[in-house]
Amino acid sequence: MHNAWMVKKMKGYKALDKDMRAVYGNGMQFELRNWYTVAGDVVPCENGFHFCEKIEHLNCYYDIKDSRVFEVEADGNIKRNGQKYAAESICLVRELSKEEIRNYFQQNYQTMIGDEDWLVRCAAAEQGYGLDILISDKNWNVRATVAKQGYGLDILVYDDDSDVRLAVAKQGYGLDMLVYDKDWRIRKVVAKQGYGLDILVYDDDSDVRYAVAEQGYGLDVLVHDENWKVRAAVVEQGYGLDVLVHDEDWYVRGTVARQGYGLDVLVHDQDYCVREIVNEMEAGNKVGDVEQ
Secondary structure, eight states: OOEEEEEEEEEEEEEEOTTSBBSSTTOOBOOBTOEEEOOSOOBTTTBSEEEBSSGGGGGGTSOGGGSEEEEEEEEEEEEEETTEEEEEEEEEEEEOOHHHHHHHHHHHHHHHTTOSOHHHHHHHHHTTOSHHHHTTOSSHHHHHHHHHTTOSHHHHTTOSSHHHHHHHHHTTOSHHHHTTOSOHHHHHHHHHTTOSHHHHTTOSSHHHHHHHHHTTOSHHHHTTOSSHHHHHHHHHTTOSHHHHTTOSSHHHHHHHHHTTOSHHHHTTOSSHHHHHHHHHHHHHHHHHHHHO
16 A cells, blocks of 8 residues: 655655666666656656665665665655655755765664564675574575675575575585585586586586586586587587587577587578578678688
């Protein structure tokens, strides 16, 4: 439900991208100390200038770490939806420095880690505060955020939630255990870190084997893989081109062509897309010859 007020000069905070454009909506460009007014009725998430009353509430809608945060004044008809407000008029008063944001969290994190909204608790964890408490949070998103800070990995590697263990794997911790994890996404991350490739080359999941091929491992095995994406990854490593130039899948053959191999054969390929790739490669080679 939307609650409406008629308010003058309500203060709050707004997150924008690095170029001071709106992250969502029409990507509107903002400037400091300019007033902007919207036409028509104010409707949160549809029409109006959005902001939050507290900095930590921005995390419910934006990535604070990757955003520029501004102190704002809002005017006119203002409506609330959750932790977000939509205003008829808004002005960016000033930009907060990263140090100011850190100091704000340092002063207020004890309240944040007890907030009923898990996104607020995540905001505290993302800033590195309250990790010793949030490691045991009931919400997996919060525990995963703790893991992303590199905290408590020896505990979270055993977490019941696969997304938390995934966050641990991305930290490069516990790979000797996670190489056997039941979640393929976790095994894929392990492979991407170059660990356990001798095991994962035979994994049941093709995405995991694809990650192994990207590491340049086991290509003599994966060149015969049942999955075309895996074989294409082998081609991208420059391996087995003499075999895969005759592959049953057009995408694999097209990938061979992009390696500049077998163009004299593939120019007659049964698939139009492969022949087009060959033509593009040959045209590029001719341009290169002229430039030399």
